[in-house]
């Protein structure tokens with residue numbers, strides 16, 4: 579019986595998880611693919627590190643040795659950064675191998691280039707692991723929503739950020755300690771600035787936008803804010819109001835263009851993301867026939883990510899065209915012009931005595947923080963004039979948490 583030969587680039591959290599899963603699920607893979615799957619080679623950087631890899635696997639830091647193997651059906655990429663990754667994957671495609679990547683930074687920047695090359699060489703690309711870890715969001719959008727017109731996609735897309743926010747709230751951990759734990763657990767990027775400043779979620783959002791709307795917004799127009807400014811005090815204040823901080827990406831398409839933002843916002847109990855905690859991610863798709871669908875699951879870590887890669891292994895071995903059904907029908911929202919919509923905000927530092935005809939006070943959390951209703955323009959004006967120190971939008975409805983809370987939070 580012929581065998582499917584795989585090379586894994588990188589043997590860190592993801593690469594090792596893929597290697598172990600190919601072994602632990604060998605029977606299932608053989609059953610579904612009709613052939614055994616064998617890891618032929620692993621590319622690493624540091625040859626001195628001790629690794630638990632079978633002797634018959636080629637371990638090398640020279641990709642040419644992998645390209646020279648007599649058979650190479652699939653190259654799984656789980657290394658870091660745009661280069662040398664892009665170059666290695668192009669070489670793999672040119673050699674006729676299907677590729678699978680977990681590397682969102684590289685894929686957000688160069689996905690289209692790889693698709694064109696893959697099409698010419700008649701190979702497939704799997705990239706499920708680039709967005710939301712173990713949640714099969716790419717396949718869901720690709721296979722289940724061909725006729726639905728998608729209005730909006732919202733998601734918690736960075737496991738590390740959600741983990742940090744949860745640890746800070748539940749266990750009263752400091753930001754630094756929570757980040758350090760996320761690193762130990764293998765959730766964070768090699769450079770965790772990517773996680774906590776929103777770059778990782780931004781790349782994932784761009785990949786999702788391509789799937790959901792067939793195109794991306796202009797990258798410069800996307801508001802990208804990370805969680806590094808969220809203090810324990812802010813988290814505590816929000817909790818008093820029955821709200822939780824979540825780092826949320828949102829994308830929608832209006833008549834003329836795609837809007838996207840990646841930033842910390844507040845959600846109340848009725849929001850589907852309120853209970854998405856720890857390293858979990860969630861993606862909510864709103865489309866015209868089905869309504870709202872929320873997918874939730876582990877957004878980072880060894881085996882959740884390996885799960886996405888292994889399912890992609892089946893997908894590419896069945897030689898699905900890499901770009902199949904990439905564009906699904908989109909609904910055009912006739913939204914009120916950005917900036918003029920009245921929204922709910924948690925605002926800090928605004929004097930209780932401040933009155934403005936266009937600002938409605940909803941609840942006072944502490945002497946320093948309140949929930950107000952205002953347009954984004956008014957909020958920006960308050961910040962420019964330094965009448966407030968910071969503010970965060972509240973998604974969905976705001977309801978005080980309990981009777982008890984109504985006593986402590988003055989509803990005006």
Ligand SMILES: NC(=O)C1=CN([C@@H]2O[C@H](COP(=O)(O)OP(=O)(O)OC[C@H]3O[C@@H](n4cnc5c(N)ncnc54)[C@H](OP(=O)(O)O)[C@@H]3O)[C@@H](O)[C@H]2O)C=CC1
Pocket residue numbers: 587588589590591592593621622623624625627639655656657658659661662680681682683707708711764765766767768877878879880883
């Ligand atoms: N961790 C996670 O939960 C998830 C990560 N990802 C993505 O997967 C990729 C890998 O992440 P992760 O496993 O966490 O990273 P790690 O840092 O744990 O592992 C990276 C691996 O890549 C190897 N490597 C790095 N640079 C090179 C190079 N130039 N040539 C050869 N090998 C190289 C390292 O080699 P050596 O061991 O020798 O140092 C290491 O084995 C990243 O792009 C990440 O964004 C995607 C989804 C989830």
Ligand SMILES: N[C@@H](CC=O)C(=O)O
Pocket residue numbers: 708710711735736737738739765766767773778877878879
């Ligand atoms: N660092 C990423 C890993 C998965 O993509 C995250 O925390 O989400």
